[in-house]
Amino acid sequence: DTFTIRTDWMAEFAEEYPSRVGLPFFCNVRANLVTQELVEQLRHAGCVSVGMGIEAANDRIRNEVLHRNMSREQIVIACEMLRRAGIKVMSTNMVGLPTGGLEDDLETLRLNIECRPAFANAFIFQPYPRTQLGELARREGLVEGTLDDISVSAWDSSVLRFPPDEKRQIENLQKLFAVTVQWPWLLPLARQLIRLPRNRAFWLVHKLWKGYTIARRIHPVRLSAAEYLESIRHFMKLD
Template sequence: MAHFHIVYFDVDTGFYPSFHHGLAYIIGTLKEQGHHVTLDHLATLEDIPQGIARLDAIRPQIMGLSFTTNQFQYVRTFLSHEQRHKPLIVAGGVHCTLVKERLFQELPSIDALCIGEGELPMRDLGRAMDNGTDYTTTASMIFKTEKGFITNPVAPLPQLDDLALPDYTLFKYEQIIRDGGESFPMLLGRGCPYKCSYCCNHVLRDSYPNKKDYVRFPSIPRSIEIIQSNLKLYPNTRQILFADDTFTLNKKWIIPFCAEYKKVIPLPYICNARVETITEPVVESLKDSGCASIEFGIESGSEWLRKNLLNRHHSNDKIRQAFAIVRKHGIKTFAFNIVGIPFETNAMAQETFRFNQELRADYGRCFFFFPYPGSEIYEVAKKFDLLPDNLELVSGYTESPITKPMHQSHSDIRKNNERLNILFMVRSIGSKFGLHPILETVLVHSAIVFRKPIFLLLDPKSSNAWIRKTRWLIRTLFQRYLRGSNAKP
C-alpha cells in the first residue's frame, strides 16, 4: 500500500498550533484503505529543516502539502531545499482551490493539485497507485505533465455519513488539547451558505457540480459516533469546541442533535453561530444540552461597513437581540472583530469599540483585515491599490496591518486593534470574577495607556524565548481558567 506523508504548514500564525480537521478526515480515510500515513505539523521556523530531513529519511511515495495563502512563503522555503528523495507532490487546501494552475508556476516542484475536499481524491489517487493504473485521471485533481496540464472534473460532494471517522492521532493531540484547557476541537458539519466578501466559501461552493449540497451535516447518530470516537482518544477532555462555521444553521438538525447529545455526552461545549440563526427554541436547546459559550462574528460596529464592504446585512439591533437571547439563557458570548477593512475610517473603528463595549461579550478577539485571493474584497483592495507588494510574505493577521493605508494610518489601525483586544482581555477577567462595569471601564482605559509593554509581551512574532514562553503561559491560563469550563467528564 502507498505511503502518504502529509506536511501541514502552520508556521508563526499568531495562534497556538491546533488541529486541521480536514486533514484528520483525510488521514482517517487513507488509514481505512490500509495506507501508511505520516504527518509533519510545521508550527515554527525551526520545524522546517527538521521536516525536510524527515522526508529524506522516510521516503514516502506521495507527499501532500496543506497550506493557506498566509503560509506560502514557508512552502516555497520547504520546497526550495534539495531533496534526495522526490515523491509525487500533491498540494491542497483553500489557496490551491482558488488559484488552481497558477500554483504550478509559483511552486514548480508541485506535481498535482487537489481541488476542494480531499478525502475522496486522495483515496482514489492511492488506489490508482496501488493498482498501477493511470492516476492522472483522478477526479478533483489537476496534474502537471510534460505535455501540459491534465484538469479532471471536480467530483460531487459526498454525504458526510459516507466518510471515514476523523483521525487525530498523528497530531500532537495530547499537548494541543491539554494546552487548550482540556478542550477538544471537533468538526461535524461543513459549508456556509452566506457570502461574506472577505471569505472564500462562495468560490469553494461554486467549484462543485452539486453546489446545492455544499452545506451538510452528518446524521445525528453519526455525529454522536464522531464525538465518542474522538473522546476515546483523550478521555480527560473537559469541554468540546465545535469548529463548524455555523453550528446553529439548520434548526431541523440542531434541536434534535442537542436532545441526543444531552443523553450521551456529559460535557459542555462551545460553538459558532450567526446572529440570524439565534432564536429562543434554538438557544433553549443549546443551553439544555450543555452549551457554555457561542462565538459570533461581529466584525465591525459600523452597519455601513458591514453592509457595503463585508456583505453582512444584519443590523446592530439584530446583534443586540441575539446577544440578549443568549445572555438570558446563561450562555457566554465571544465576539470576533476586524480592523483595517478597506474604506474603514477612524470614526468607524471607534464605532466598533463602542459597540463592543455595549455588547459586553464575555470574550473576544480582534484581527487585522487580510485580503484572501479569490474573495470579493480582495478584488476591491486590488482595484484601489491597497494590496501590499509582499502579500505572500505575510504569515498571519494578528501582528500588524496588512493592506496599504486608505483612510487610516497603520499606526491608527494598530492602536484600534490593541484597544479592542485590551477591552476583550478585561472583559474575560470581569466575566470570570464578576467585576463591576465601572471597574472594568477603569481597567480598560488604564491598560490602554500602558498598552505598548502589554503587546510587546504578547507579540506573536517575537523571537525572544522568554516572551514566547510567557505568551504560551498566558494563553494556557486563559484557556484553562478564564475560557474553560469547570465541568468534569
C-alpha cells in the first residue's frame, strides 16, 4: 500500500504523529508522488526509511507491461530528494519479467546504481494465477510447467521460457543484484559471475547482505546478543 497517496492527510499526519506517537517508522512511497514538500513532511514526522518500487528501468516494460506510469527521471529525482533528507530508500525491483530479458535486467541494475538506494531488493518474477501479469505470461505462452512449478519464494528461480543460459544468468543476477548496486565497481565482475552455474555461494551473499542492510539501515532496531543470533538463525533458514 502507498502510505503517501493522500497529500491532505499527510500534512495532518506530519503534525500529529510526532507528539502523539513519536516513534521512527517505515512506509511505502511512489516515485511519481514524491515532492520536496512530502519529503519534508516525512522527515518531520520521523520517517527513517521508505520502500519505493523501481521495478524495471526499461520504459516499455515499466509503463506498458507493469503499468507503473512514471518516468525514469521521476525515479531518480525521488531517490535523490529522499537521500538528501536522510531518509533511507529500499528499492524494489523485478528481474525475469515477461517480454523482457537479461539485458533489460542489467539496465534495471544500472538504474539502481544511479539512484543509490540504501538497499536494492530484487525479486524474480513469478506468474501467479489470476494476476494481470501472470495471465499475460500464460496467454503469450511464456510459462513453463504448471502452478506447482512456481517457486515458493520470489528469489529462487524463474518458470518463464527463457533460453537456459539466459535463465541461469537472470537467476544469478538476482542474488548479486544488491551487492553490485552497493559497490558499482563490481559490475564487470558480476557480469562474469552470473555466467557460472547456480550455486549456494551467491545465495549466501544475497542473504547476508540483505540481513545486514535490513537490520542496520532499513529497520534499525537494538537487539541483545541472543536476539541478534536468533534473528540470524531465523533469517538464514528462509529461502
